Amino acid sequence: xxxxxxxxxxxxxxxxxxxxxxxxxxxxxxxxxxxxxxxxxxxxxxxxxxxxxxxxxxxxxxxxxxxxxxxxxxxxxxxxxxxxxxxxxxxxxxxxxxxxxxxxxxxxxxxx
Amino acid sequence: xxxxxxxxxxxxxxxxxxxxxxxxxxxxxxxxxxxxxxxxxxxxxxxxxxxxxxxxxxxxxxxxxxxxxxxxxxxxxxxxxxxxxxxxxxxxxxxxxxxxxxxxxxxxxxxxxxxx
Numbered sequence: 001x002x003x004x005x006x007x008x009x010x011x012x013x014x015x016x017x018x019x020x021x022x023x024x025x026x027x028x029x030x031x032x033x034x035x036x037x038x039x040x041x042x043x044x045x046x047x048x049x050x051x052x053x054x055x056x057x058x059x060x061x062x063x064x065x066x067x068x069x070x071x072x073x074x075x076x077x078x079x080x081x082x083x084x085x086x087x088x089x090x091x092x093x094x095x096x097x098x099x100x101x102x103x104x105x106x107x108x109x110x111x112x
Numbered sequence: 113x114x115x116x117x118x119x120x121x122x123x124x125x126x127x128x129x130x131x132x133x134x135x136x137x138x139x140x141x142x143x144x145x146x147x148x149x150x151x152x153x154x155x156x157x158x159x160x161x162x163x164x165x166x167x168x169x170x171x172x173x174x175x176x177x178x179x180x181x182x183x184x185x186x187x188x189x190x191x192x193x194x195x196x197x198x199x200x201x202x203x204x205x206x207x208x209x210x211x212x213x214x215x216x217x218x219x220x221x222x223x224x225x226x227x228x
Contacts, residue, residue, distance in 0.1 A: 001173070001174075037213050039214050039215075041157075041215070048206055048218035048219065048220060048221055049157065049206075049215070049218060050218070051214055051215060051216050054212070054214040060214070060216065092156065092157055094157075094159075094215075096213040096214070099170065100159060100171075100172040100173055100174070101159040101172075102159060103156055103157040103158065103159065104156070105156045106156045106157075
């Protein structure tokens with residue numbers, strides 16, 4: 001199975017500061033069709049996960065442009081240019097390139 | 113508007129079978145795939161399996177021997193059955209709609225405890 005390693009495990013930031021989360025895969029996530037099925041989800045406290053980024057760098061409908069996804073192959077990054085209070089929660093990366101699909105272990109974003 | 117809602121018993125006895133229902137609205141099960149994902153309390157997410165628009169299924173190999181996903185398109189319902197439940201299966205179970213291999217809509221989740 002593909003293992004997604006997220007770092008850091010937790011991230012303490014000041015409002016308005018940038019934040020960066022890494023997701024490293026044990027195998028390349030580029031599918032045979034050339035697409036990379038790497039997504040990012042945010043799970044706010046007490047809520048279901050919500051889709052932020054798909055296909056490495058595409059923001060889902062309604063997602064603010066302060067969320068920026070990047071990467072290729074096995075190394076991916078989610079950056080938040082300026083953290084807002086509503087960005088608190090756990091961020092999960094997810095791959096749907098290889099069966100079984102797998103999630104990273106999560107990164108908890110909290111305020112200082 | 114798109115909605116998914118999980119339902120089922122919150123408590124299952126060890127070694128028994130878990131049966132959950134995901135009732136969807138706002139879309140057709142013949143047009144969108146539906147996945148099941150679970151999350152042990154305080155832990156990460158685990159993909160369990162999917163029922164494709166054509167009715168075929170794929171399962172996480174770690175659960176395949178115990179898991180079954182089916183549906184009733186006329187009732188807009190997707191069913192999860194997992195047997196031989198143990199304490200490691202204590203989790204919140206979610207169903208989610210598949211949009212190009214992404215999960216664009218999720219249910220609220222249902223918490224399942226395994227205890228005698």
